[in-house]
Amino acid sequence: MQEKHLYEYAVIRVLPKVEREEFINVGVILFSKRSKYLRSKFLVNENKLKLFSTELDIESLRKQLETFDKICAGSFKREPIASMDVAERFRWLTAVRSASIQTSRPHPGLADDLDATFNKLFQELVI
Numbered sequence: 704m705q706e707k708h709l710y711e712y713a714v715i716r717v718l719p720k721v722e723r724e725e726f727i728n729v730g731v732i733l734f735s736k737r738s739k740y741l742r743s744k745f746l747v748n749e750n751k752l753k754l755f756s757t758e759l760d761i762e763s764l765r766k767q768l769e770t771f772d773k774i775c776a777g778s779f780k781r782e783p784i785a786s787m788d789v790a791e792r793f794r795w796l797t798a799v800r801s802a803s804i805q806t807s808r809p810h811p812g813l814a815d816d817l818d819a820t821f822n823k824l825f826q827e828l829v830i
Contacts, residue, residue, distance in 0.1 A: 707813040710735040710820065713797045713806040714828050715745055715771060717764065719756035721803055727751055728829050730768060732775065732806065733821045734793035740817050741789045743771040743796075744825055767804055771796060 715730030730745030745768045752759055774792055779785040784795060797806045814820035 705815050707815060708735045708738050708740070708817050709811065710738075710740070710814055710817060711793070711809040711811050712821075712824055713809045715743065715768070716805050716807065717747075717752065718803050718805060719752055719759055721801065725755060726805070727755065730771065731821065731825045731828060732771065732793065732796055733817065733824065734789065734809075735817055736790050738817060739789050741775045741793055742817075742821055743775045744821070744829075745771065746825075746829055764804075 710733055712731055712733045714728050715732060716726040717729050718724065718726045727748070729747055730743055732741070732743040734741050747761065747765055747768065749761055752761070752764075773779055774784055774796055777785050777792070784792060787795065793809075797809050799805075812820070
């Protein structure tokens, strides 16, 4: 019998106008401490975002979201965050913020296959 993996995930959200507190789900972060698994993925739907605000800088938004992927991969070699372990990086990414990119509170779960669970969450919560 295959071992179940305890994981946590959070949804990455964009708030086109922070003061309105309206958001659009654009990505997912999934973390498993025991498996040392940390992955994120995002999709920027420009048409949907423009319904909330025509003032958004989409290229800047994409670059900021790419930072999530780099932090998950640990690819900021000269940055202090790269030296953090997987759990610390997940906590840093999901910390409460009052910025235009935020995350939901982390939610726990159990999975046989973390990649399949990640893809399922992305499909259900973002696409």
